[in-house]
Amino acid sequence: MGGxxxxxxxxxxxxxxxxxxxxxxxxxxxxxxxxxSPTGFLHVxxxxxxxxxxxxARHSGGEFLLRIEDTDAERDRPELIENVLEMLQWLGLxxxxxxxxxSQRRALYEDAAAKLxxxxxxxxxxxxxxxxxxxxxxxxxxPGYDGFCRDRGLEPxxxxxxxxxxxxxxxxxxxxxxxxxxxxxxxxxxxxxxVRGNGAPMFLLANCYDDADMGITHVIRGEDHxxxxxxxxxxxxxxxxxxxxxxxxxxxxxxxxxxxxxKRRDDVSMADYRDRxxxxxxxxNYLALLGWGPADGVEVRPITEIVxxxxxxxxxxxxxxxxxxxLSFVNAEKIRALSTEEFIERATPFLTRGEPAxxxxxxxxxxxQERVRTLVEVEPMIEFLVVDQPEVDEASWTKAIVKGKAVPxxxxxxxxxxxxxxxxxWTPAPIEAAVRQAAVDAGIVNAEGEPQLSKAxxxxxxxxxxxxxxxxxxxxxxxxxxxxxxxxxxTMQGQLP
RNA sequence: GCCCCCAUCGUCCAGCGGCCUAGGACGCCUGCCUUUCACGCAGGUAACACGGGUUCGAAUCCCGUUGGGGGUGCCA
Numbered sequence: 001m002g003g004x005x006x007x008x009x010x011x012x013x014x015x016x017x018x019x020x021x022x023x024x025x026x027x028x029x030x031x032x033x034x035x036x037s038p039t040g041f042l043h044v045x046x047x048x049x050x051x052x053x054x055x056x057a058r059h060s061g062g063e064f065l066l067r068i069e070d071t072d073a074e075r076d077r078p079e080l081i082e083n084v085l086e087m088l089q090w091l092g093l094x095x096x097x098x099x100x101x102x103s104q105r106r107a108l109y110e111d112a113a114a115k116l117x118x119x120x121x122x123x124x125x126x127x128x129x130x131x132x133x134x135x136x137x138x139x140x141x142x143p144g145y146d147g148f149c150r151d152r153g154l155e156p157x158x159x160x161x162x163x164x165x166x167x168x169x170x171x172x173x174x175x176x177x178x179x180x181x182x183x184x185x186x187x188x189x190x191x192x193x194x195v196r197g198n199g200a201p202m203f204l205l206a207n208c209y210d211d212a213d214m215g216i217t218h219v220i221r222g223e224d225h226x227x228x229x230x231x232x233x234x235x236x237x238x239x240x241x242x243x244x245x246x247x248x249x250x251x252x253x254x255x256x257x258x259x260x261x262x263k264r265r266d267d268v269s270m271a272d273y274r275d276r277x278x279x280x281x282x283x284x285n286y287l288a289l290l291g292w293g294p295a296d297g298v299e300v301r302p303i304t305e306i307v308x309x310x311x312x313x314x315x316x317x318x319x320x321x322x323x324x325x326x327l328s329f330v331n332a333e334k335i336r337a338l339s340t341e342e343f344i345e346r347a348t349p350f351l352t353r354g355e356p357a358x359x360x361x362x363x364x365x366x367x368x369q370e371r372v373r374t375l376v377e378v379e380p381m382i383e384f385l386v387v388d389q390p391e392v393d394e395a396s397w398t399k400a401i402v403k404g405k406a407v408p409x410x411x412x413x414x415x416x417x418x419x420x421x422x423x424x425x426w427t428p429a430p431i432e433a434a435v436r437q438a439a440v441d442a443g444i445v446n447a448e449g450e451p452q453l454s455k456a457x458x459x460x461x462x463x464x465x466x467x468x469x470x471x472x473x474x475x476x477x478x479x480x481x482x483x484x485x486x487x488x489x490x491t492m493q494g495q496l497p
Numbered sequence: 498g499c500c501c502c503c504a505u506c507g508u509c510c511a512g513c514g515g516c517c518u519a520g521g522a523c524g525c526c527u528g529c530c531u532u533u534c535a536c537g538c539a540g541g542u543a544a545c546a547c548g549g550g551u552u553c554g555a556a557u558c559c560c561g562u563u564g565g566g567g568g569u570g571c572c573a
Contacts, residue, residue, distance in 0.1 A: 035573090036573090037572085037573050039572080039573070069573065071572095071573080072572060072573070074572085075572065075573085125571090127571095128571090129570075129571075140498095142498075142499070143498085143499080143569055144499090144569065161571050162571095163571090176502095179501095179502065179503090182501070182502080183501095184500070184501070185500085188499075188500055188501090189500090190569085192570095192571095193570085193571050194571095195571085196571040197571055198571080200571085202571075202572085202573090203572070203573050204573095207573085222567095223501095223502070223503095223566085223567060223568095224567060224568070224573090225567095225568095225573090226501060226502065226567070226568075227500075227501060227502095227567075227568040227569070228568080228573090229501095230501095249502085251502095251503085251566095252566075252567070254566075256508095258565065258566070259566080260566080260567075286509095289509065289510070289522090290509070290510095291509090291510090292509095292510080293509075293510035293511065293521090293522090294510090294511095295511080297510080297511070297520085297521050297522075298521095298522095299509085299510080299521085299522055299523090300522090316503090316509095316510080317502065317503060318502090318503050318504065318565090318566085319502095319503075319565085319566055319567085320508090320509065320510095321507095321508055321509070323508055323509065323523070323524085325508080325523065325524060326508075326509065326522080326523045326524080327523095328523095329522085329523055329524085330523090332535090332536095336536080367535095370535060370536055371534065371535045371536080372535090373535095400533095432532075435532080436532090451532095453531090453532045453533090454531085454532065454533065456532085457532055457533065458533075461532090461533065467533095467534095468533065468534085469533055469534040469535085470533070470534070471533095471534085471535095472532065472533080472534090473532055473533070474532075
């Protein structure tokens, strides 16, 4: 396999590079990198790749480095770098370096390009895309560069790109931790552009150069990079750089249509998930489960255990569907695993109604905590405690009032029974007893004369909260208070059909 | 078109030649618990794409077919 002859980097520390005759191989610690380009907000797919790098590094006691690949001045939005870093931080994927920016290392790439030119590894090309396309169409419609300028002996200059002189024979391959041995026939690889006509170095050059410069031992990235890997390898060899020990091309995350997740169609913004009340530990745990599973089958678990168990060799190569339903499940599990105090703390940023809402949550935290799947679901559950009069939603009204049994009787009886309670009796147990009595008063009973609470409580719940579902009723009434409860029941009484 | 990769329940993962009448998780359905909802508990639903080999024996190995994905930029 492989006709590249570029395996010198295997197991060799990068510190040894450059020194003449310095061939003492030193076992290399693992060094991986996540190299986002700031052309968009961090999305779940990049998060998946970043996580794989981080897990691999932490598992093996190596380093997780960051590098900003901002070589495309046209598309880069520098302000997005902050978003990417913020999201990684949010996810808890702490990096171990001060991330270099490729836009500030251009001179290095230019030197490398000059060396390639001097060696004849690249050649100037002045073909436009249209010209190449036209020639391809004429000669049979094969896409890709046809090598037109390969032997024209053009001098480098403005407007002339530098193309890599790809070998016509042999194969280029590598060991992929996820996919096994992968290789491409060199003849299938076109003479790709290394430096643009405007002199700007391209992704492959900067990427390959920096990986070597940073001493990256394992390149872990998405499957969409598989095809560019032989180019990376060929380029690196031409530059005399040592190759990474191995690559790992992670499965792509796909949507219901089994297409690569896209910013346009799919919910992919990491920040959006955060803002919709997903916990970072849930996101990380779920992302780890895409393409991989722990040997013992325990899916929802602390990140430390995932770090222990995670192995790239166990990662599946097939694309994985990003299932929001399962993400929600994991999120709910993580929420329930929180201490009550922590739950309150982490839900607080999602409360838009200020201190009263926080106080309301505090009073019903235990009940709310086991009922929400995301943090944004918290406020609707306690909102009735902070508004003057709850808004009744259509579905609840229909369910509890329109279709309810003996509603007017129940409301009236509840008011009467509740009013009979003394102020010191306004606690869950006496309230329950009172409502039970009210149900009996209203005739909402079963064959044995027992109150049918599931039916009886509907109107009461809607009256005080506007909704037919919510935290347990007795506790809710207790927190709402005697006055407000009776007041809302009276209001409802006036609105009954 | 060409190149590369992939192929077990709807979804995610387990299975790496016999322990598989294929296991777990999500989802969905049923029941129990129960003051709604949720939790919890007990069940159920549902898959080895197809065809050839190899082998005493294949979900597991090989080949082909089909299907899916990715790439095919002077983007990264």
